[in-house]
Amino acid sequence: MMIKIFLVEDEIAIRKGIKNSIDWEKEGYEFVGEAGDGELAYPMILKMKPDILITDIKMPFMDGLQLSKLVRKELPATKILILSGYDEFEYAKEAIKLQVAEYLLKPISSAKLLDVLAQVKEVIRQEQEEKELIKKYREDMKENRELEKERFLNQIITQNLSLAQILETGESLGMDLSAPLYNILLLKITENGGKQETYAEIESALDTLSGVFSFRRGVDEWLFLLTADDAEKMERRIESCRKTVRQITEKTDPPVEYFGALGNPVERLREIKNSLKEAEKKFAFQYLKKWNQILEIPVRDVGSSENPQTEKNENEELLISSVQVDKLNHKIIENFIHTGLRREVSNFVDDYFMSLGEKSVQSLMFRQYVAMDFYLAAVAFLERLGFSSKELVERCGDLKEMEQVIQTIEQTKEYIKKVLDATLECRESVSRKRYSDLLKEAVSYIEHHYEEEDISLNQVAASVNISPSHFSTIFSKEMGETFIEYLTNVRMERAKQLLRSSTMKTAEIAYAVGYKDAHYFSYLFKKVQKCTPREFRTQV
Template sequence: MKVFLVEDEIVVREGIKNNIAWEKEGYQFVGEASDGELAYPLIRSMKPDILITDIKMPFMDGLELSQMVKKELPDTKIIILSGYNEFDYAKQAIHIGVTDYLLKPISSAKLIEAINKVREIIKKEAQEKELLIQYKQDMNGKTVIEKKNFFFEIIKNKLTLLQVLEKGKKLGIDLAVGAYSILLLKIYSKNNPYEYSGYLIAAIAEIDDLLQNSVDVIKFELENEIKAIIIKAENEKKLEILIKTYCNRILALLQDKSDIEYFGGIGSIVTRISELQDSYHIANRAFSARYFTKTNQIINGSMLEKVNTYHNDMIDMQAIDSEKMNKSHLDKFLKNGSKEEINHFIEEYLLSAGNVNIKSILFRQYIIMDIYFCITAFMESIGYSKDKIVAELGSFYNLEDFIASVDASKKYMIRLLYKAFTLRDAIARQKYGEILKIAREYIQENYDKEDISLNTVASIVNISPTYFSAIFSQETGQTFIEFLTETRMNKAKELLMCSNLKTTEIGYEIGYKDSHYFSYIFKKTQQCTPKEFRFRGKE
């Protein structure tokens, strides 16, 4: 621990420096000066842990020096030595944030005693910082949810520019640049999009490391394990280079991993935060193309062909993209798609029919019936009866209304898919219930294990940690770590009231091998220390 001394009386200064065995006491005496003006640049350079300064000195006194040091180095602790037992000096020192105020003359023994007390304060504060960092890391799941909500607030233009910047600052997100683009990316197991595997976790971890260690990107975890990445730069030209760079890096990390698949969609470049919704729209449209094209690529949405207006009602068989109209694409979308992607999927699906053909009433009728029966088959496959399906989707009694125009047909197809996804998600929630039941039981039985984590519990229910984290929060209203902490705290309170175990032993019993961290978490969640809780119960 480094100590710096400022004292204008040379006899006093030499006495303090030479009469204390600094190294033996565990300190490093790093410098000295005769006044504040000479001391300040040295202090800035050496960054001592403890500054000892006289109060009355020429050129710059101890109070002025202390004020400057506290502003520049707020963690440095200051001990003031003064020959003036005046309240005004002490009052000013307290206001500045001085740690101790000692009166001269003072013996070496008394001074080292005061310095040792300050050292204990420094150690305690350092420990508090470490515990806070660990706590924030443990509670990271909550931040992920807050960031996701913030992303959609931006995309839906729910916030003013000032609100975006202020909220972003609280979340550690800086959006004050000149150009932006959005990349949507999904990485999943090749055979089962919801399957948990070590290969998948390793691949996602590599991508997360790439994205988290850069100031140029902001990563958001969305539903269905989709990553939304805002790439930002000073201007459009630099952003174009960054987009290519990050796409190439992502492809390089994933290209040789045969057990996984991935797909990405890039939005347009925009120059305002309020225009990010446009970039997201284009990115989402490109991302939806994964149901119609090969996987393991990143598509630039700005390069996709736009859906044009339709000119006549002839059917042109040459214009039909039979590969994109393959029912397997629709079936894949029904299994893995999201409601947010429905509009873009229908646009791409109709585009594959050919601009000319979709003008035909007969052709639109064929497509609508094909989609309807495909949805019906899918609904039956996940457990719905035909009566329930017809009741939810409706019948064809008003088919002529749905095929009357291109716009009416699109709206009807979108409505069909939206209802299908609502039914599918209801079944999924029932499945989630079983997954969460298993997860809760595992936590209740294993909360005392130090190594229990989101990853270990996700592996028990055989889904990826990101997906498990999302459904756990969605269905319980708590993050995984909040539930685990609550379980541990309930057991801790029981042991505090019903046993003679020491606090250290109780922390160990419920999974905290670091007793300091256990006490920190307990106070953070229960608003009192374990000792206070135990005493309160015995009153």
């Protein structure tokens, strides 16, 4: 590691003496520049970005202390050595304030200077090593960060944090959430062979847009929190998101489809939940409308533009011949039962009825037809899962009782919501059983391969035949910790056993539990156990 040196000294003889009396390259340094005063030196220092600045304290135009203040502000990592012919307390006190690495009195020999430089070089090496360890740790814990963001979003929505706490937590996660205007964008993409790459590309591209912050919701869905200074800038932000998503999805082969929905703009963070509620209403139209669009119009207009409403007395029964039966689509119902979420049930049913048209749903006969369509689709699905139709009868009653619960439009909607919720609950119970078996396999794989340095979430996900993003979501939800947290804990428990019951060196133990870098192992161990491996071994 070559350390860059810059020298500032107004006395030419001293400057040349220091520069020429040391074989810098041989000693592991790169002499990158020199100047006779601080004014000349400062722009050169900003350009060269030296690791160590050696400067005289008394110089014309700009002295060493003034220069040090400027350098400390712009290049805080640069170490400063001050040379002075004055052994005065005031100078030394000011140098301490500036966190100067060394305050050296002139004249100074080459040997003495090299000794001091070697000490400073070691400090720089340790700081750089620490930075690399922290960088690697953050990369390893990226999955944890996504979980922290998910929890943070829930706290914003449920209003469990004060405004000050929201802003502070957001800042710790790299989000500046202080803004006059907010909005929510929900986004989902379809399955295909290149989905994982597209998913990552979309997330990365939107994350780089100013004022756009991403949160994952499940396996293939995002929530983006948009911030802006005013309505015009919010519109530009939305258009940037729309354009970015369209460009990425269109270039994939085969093309990936997307569906998005926007909430209403709000002025306060505590009103974000209202924006989300509106976005979720529109988002439920993913089961009813064409994809490759981001819905922005108000929910009350989404269905009405295609289904003109006719004023009609609510008590007047309609002839079935006047009803828009062609609006019924059994595939929409089947699709929701297969892929919908329980939190989407209410909005889906409301949107489905809106799409049928007000005139149609006023008919009792038509509502009975619709309710029966949902009921029979649910029974068929549950039977394919291995359930008896009795499951649905116990929760929602049988067909004979249907007429009693569809007397009004609202009753019909509530009945269908009950049928769907019961069906999806049964579907989830099957998934939990499958996930339980899957996680047992994954845990077993980790137990048998934790000592391999290259073990990864992708590798473990492949061993149980599901996508990495799906595996990550399932693992964190069911295990209560992320994959990397679980793997790290398994490795640390084994390391503790070896520290207590073997004579192996720390580096050997690191290698035995999956870390080729012993420094990184020690860093992680201290992070998790609050003590070094050596301290742990000596504990009684």
